[in-house]
Amino acid sequence: xxxxxxxxxxxxxxxxxxxxxxxxxxxxxxxxxxxxxxxxxxxxxxxxxxxxxxxxxxxxxxxxxxxxxxxxxxxxxxxxxxxxxxxxxxxxxxxxxxxxxxxxxxxxxxxxxxxxxxxxxxxxxxxxxxxxxxxxxxxxxxxxxxxxxxxxxxxxxxxxxxxxxxxxxxxxxxxxxxxxxxxxxxxxxxxxxxxxxxxxxxxxxxxxxxxxxxxxxxxxxxxxxxxxxxxxxxxxxxxxxxxxxxxxxxxxxxxxxxxxxxxxxxxxxxxxxxxxxxxxxxxxxxxxxxxxxxxxxxxxxxxxxxxxxxxxxxxxxxxxxxxxxxxxxxxxxxxxxxxxxxxxxxxxxxxxxxxxxxxxxxxxxxxxxxxxxxxxxxxxxxxxxxxxxxxxxxxxxxxxxxx
Amino acid sequence: xxxxxxxxxxxxxxxxxxxxxxxxxxxxxxxxxxxxxxxxxxxxxxxxxxxxxxxxxxxxxxxxxxxxxxxxxxxxxxxxxxxxxxxxxxxxxxxxxxxxxxxxxxxxxxxxxxxxxxxxxxxxxxxxxxxxxxxxxxxxxxxxxxxxxxxxxxxxxxxxxxxxxxxxxxxxxxxxxxxxxxxxxxxxxxxxxxxxxxxxxxxxxxxxxxxxxxxxxxxxxxxxxxxxxxxxxxxxxxxxxxxxxxxxxxxxxxxxxxxxxxxxxxxxxxxxxxxxxxxxxxxxxxxxxxxxxxxxxxxxxxxxxxxxxxxxxxxxxxxxxxxxxxxxxxxxxxxxxxxxxxxxxxxxxxxxxxxxxxxxxxxxxxxxxxxxxxxxxxxxxxxxxxxxxxxxxxxxxxxxxxx
Numbered sequence: 001x002x003x004x005x006x007x008x009x010x011x012x013x014x015x016x017x018x019x020x021x022x023x024x025x026x027x028x029x030x031x032x033x034x035x036x037x038x039x040x041x042x043x044x045x046x047x048x049x050x051x052x053x054x055x056x057x058x059x060x061x062x063x064x065x066x067x068x069x070x071x072x073x074x075x076x077x078x079x080x081x082x083x084x085x086x087x088x089x090x091x092x093x094x095x096x097x098x099x100x101x102x103x104x105x106x107x108x109x110x111x112x113x114x115x116x117x118x119x120x121x122x123x124x125x126x127x128x129x130x131x132x133x134x135x136x137x138x139x140x141x142x143x144x145x146x147x148x149x150x151x152x153x154x155x156x157x158x159x160x161x162x163x164x165x166x167x168x169x170x171x172x173x174x175x176x177x178x179x180x181x182x183x184x185x186x187x188x189x190x191x192x193x194x195x196x197x198x199x200x201x202x203x204x205x206x207x208x209x210x211x212x213x214x215x216x217x218x219x220x221x222x223x224x225x226x227x228x229x230x231x232x233x234x235x236x237x238x239x240x241x242x243x244x245x246x247x248x249x250x251x252x253x254x255x256x257x258x259x260x261x262x263x264x265x266x267x268x269x270x271x272x273x274x275x276x277x278x279x280x281x282x283x284x285x286x287x288x289x290x291x292x293x294x295x296x297x298x299x300x301x302x303x304x305x306x307x308x309x310x311x312x313x314x315x316x317x318x319x320x321x322x323x324x325x326x327x328x329x330x331x332x333x334x335x336x337x338x339x340x341x342x343x344x345x346x347x348x349x350x351x352x353x354x355x356x357x358x359x360x361x362x363x364x365x366x367x368x369x370x371x372x373x374x375x376x377x378x379x380x381x382x383x384x385x386x387x388x389x390x391x392x393x394x395x396x397x398x399x400x401x402x403x
Numbered sequence: 404x405x406x407x408x409x410x411x412x413x414x415x416x417x418x419x420x421x422x423x424x425x426x427x428x429x430x431x432x433x434x435x436x437x438x439x440x441x442x443x444x445x446x447x448x449x450x451x452x453x454x455x456x457x458x459x460x461x462x463x464x465x466x467x468x469x470x471x472x473x474x475x476x477x478x479x480x481x482x483x484x485x486x487x488x489x490x491x492x493x494x495x496x497x498x499x500x501x502x503x504x505x506x507x508x509x510x511x512x513x514x515x516x517x518x519x520x521x522x523x524x525x526x527x528x529x530x531x532x533x534x535x536x537x538x539x540x541x542x543x544x545x546x547x548x549x550x551x552x553x554x555x556x557x558x559x560x561x562x563x564x565x566x567x568x569x570x571x572x573x574x575x576x577x578x579x580x581x582x583x584x585x586x587x588x589x590x591x592x593x594x595x596x597x598x599x600x601x602x603x604x605x606x607x608x609x610x611x612x613x614x615x616x617x618x619x620x621x622x623x624x625x626x627x628x629x630x631x632x633x634x635x636x637x638x639x640x641x642x643x644x645x646x647x648x649x650x651x652x653x654x655x656x657x658x659x660x661x662x663x664x665x666x667x668x669x670x671x672x673x674x675x676x677x678x679x680x681x682x683x684x685x686x687x688x689x690x691x692x693x694x695x696x697x698x699x700x701x702x703x704x705x706x707x708x709x710x711x712x713x714x715x716x717x718x719x720x721x722x723x724x725x726x727x728x729x730x731x732x733x734x735x736x737x738x739x740x741x742x743x744x745x746x747x748x749x750x751x752x753x754x755x756x757x758x759x760x761x762x763x764x765x766x767x768x769x770x771x772x773x774x775x776x777x778x779x780x781x782x783x784x785x786x787x788x789x790x791x792x793x794x795x796x797x798x799x800x801x802x803x804x805x806x
Binding site for chain 2: 114115120133134141143146147149150151152153154155156157159166168169170171179180181182204205206207228231234235236237238239240241242243244246247248273276277278318319321322323324325326327330403
């Protein structure tokens with residue numbers, strides 16, 4: 001219960017409490033940290049300056065990174081304290097003036113993203129893409145069940161929800177012409193993913209184990225890893241995706257702490273063949289995060305995160321198995337979340353089967369890939385404590401014409 | 404001429420003046436900017452504080468990034484001013500106390516690296532690797548002559564010259580066994596490359612042209628892109644190199660400004676077929692940078708940068724062709740520099756032809772790939788103004804056993 005008078009069932013209630021960064025429409029307004037609660041934002045810098053919470057000054061910074069670097073004891077203590085401030089009526093008078101309507105703030109990218117890694121951990125997505133991109137080979141590459149395949153994306157073009165996405169241009173081969181041409185992508189797509197935000201750093205030369213996940217990862221964002229399929233298919237051999245991905249990756253403005261997702265843990269799928277020891281988990285679990293993909297207002301898919309073959313703990317262990325270090329603010333994404341059914345896929349490539357089976361949206365418009373002016377919104381929910389529901393996202397982006 | 408009394412022919416004379424970051428062995432010493440001249444380092448923060456140069460306070464920062472962000476007019480003005488300070492006898496008394504012996508400072512990573520991109524732009528290297536990794540396919544992929552192939556590497560594991568490199572572990576398939584095992588890489592290699600340091604930012608959604616290279620790129624470092632070939636060959640399909648590269652990338656401590664390399668410009672190779680318009684150059688040039696690869700004291704190769712098929716201006720235009728933005732401190736590397744002869748290759752994979760043709764070092768030791776305790780040093784020179792020679796590097800790294 002809270003003194004805020006939130007509507008029953010609010011998925012951004014006190015049981016959620018995601019963190020973000022915002023500015024207000026005021027000349028000279030600088031970026032500041034906030035916690036979202038319902039349709040309000042609590043100004044965390046002001047809360048710390050007022051002496052109501054203590055986080056070594058990190059809540060008064062312009063990105064979440066310094067707070068992330070403090071580690072789990074601080075994350076838990078601050079969350080517990082904010083919960084008290086928002087539920088104990090005794091604090092209502094002090095805290096109320098530090099809340100402002102969500103509609104009046106402008107969300108900013110919550111992190112200075114260090115490195116951005118994108119995995120490929122849905123067996124249904126990998127199978128679908130293999131069939132579409134490499135019809136003459138086995139759908140799953142031989143390494144797929146042995147390691148969580150991943151690659152580095154462009155950290156500098158991770159943008160916050162609400163940022164317009166300019167249609168990328170690049171080299172294309174229409175109809176597999178012998179020579180490429182240069183022009184706007186005609187196969188602009190989305191990838192619905194869950195992103196994991198690294199809190200505490202690891203040391204170069206030292207691997208993390210799957211058990212280190214809880215100490216090193218702070219929380220979760222939704223990710224739309226926009227993809228230009230025609231640019232990607234021509235460029236990606238032999239060194240992987242590059243310009244087909246690097247033009248924009250959208251993330252939700254509010255980072256949901258893992259602490260808010262404790263009740264969302266579910267067993268992860270059994271793996272076969274058994275994985276190598278550094279990828280084993282004594283407590284193997286996924287999160288029951290249910291995503292919705294909304295295209296111009298129509299829900300076109302409901303990708304289920306729970307069924308991902310590789311878990312975020314395995315991804316972290318793999319990412320560091322060679323001694324690579326992580327830093328506060330590093331982001332790694334699950335890869336496109338697709339379930340086994342057509343209505344559960346996380347990309348339009350799969351939804352329309354490479355464009356061969358267009359979909360009709362609720363307003364009657366027919367689509368294979370994204371057209372200029374289209375808007376895609378990702379949202380998600382997961383079970384919260386005590387029968388509540390935790391909201392994630394939204395991640396919204398509108399496609400604008402090539403410059 | 405300079406009042407410093409440098410030896411004739413010093414490749415780090417006033418005609419070079421590379422920038423770096425260093426600390427001194429003094430408790431509480433913080434990182435500060437320096438310019439190397441001969442075997443001395445000029446404390447740039449102290450020079451600016453003394454009012455001898457003006458760079459908006461950026462020379463008093465702990466990384467080069469704020470200075471890089473100022474742009475070419477500032478880069479040129481500061482370089483011109485430092486040249487006056489170090490050559491006009493009238494400044495000797497004021498400037499001398501701000502110089503310290505190179506041997507007494509500890510170089511640090513000069514940049515906070517934003518995004519790190521690695522290209523693949525030597526036709527000889529790509530041909531060699533194609534033959535070794537994909538013996539059943541054409542050596543050059545079909546896209547190779549149409550675009551400078553590149554991928555994102557891990558920015559957080561870019562380390563400064565002198566940092567030990569821990570032998571990475573990872574999934575390996577000895578003798579192409581049906582299932583992988585986990586263990587230390589047995590095929591640890593180097594890649595000798597030239598890295599380009601981005602100065603000024605570009606705007607998301609807007610491509611840079613090849614002509615923008617001079618305004619956006621500040622300078623050059625040598626790069627050793629350490630590579631674990633056995634990890635790489637198992638993991639890299641279909642999304643590219645990941646853990647085979649991400650454990651460490653070494654860069655030289657001193658960033659040589661492009662201004663110091665004006666006399667090193669040479670025509671770049673003619674490209675066939677002609678490239679698409681966004682990759683054309685009105686003034687197409689490479690740099691006559693001559694690299695030496697030294698393995699435990701023996702010069703084993705002399706890779707020539709001048710012959711690279713794709714130029715750094717083309718790489719920048721390609722990198723941003725989809726609207727991806729660049730930031731001050733972004734780093735992009737040329738890819739392994741290999742010439743057509745065995746003594747000109749930039750990797751041991753090529754030098755020993757996949758390990759099949761080991762080399763004998765001057766001390767009689769025989770090597771295919773790197774062994775624990777081995778040291779690799781990259782150095783380079785290029786023509787400077789007025790018949791001088793500009794030194795680049797060194798990049799030195801010693802291999803230590805797996806943790």
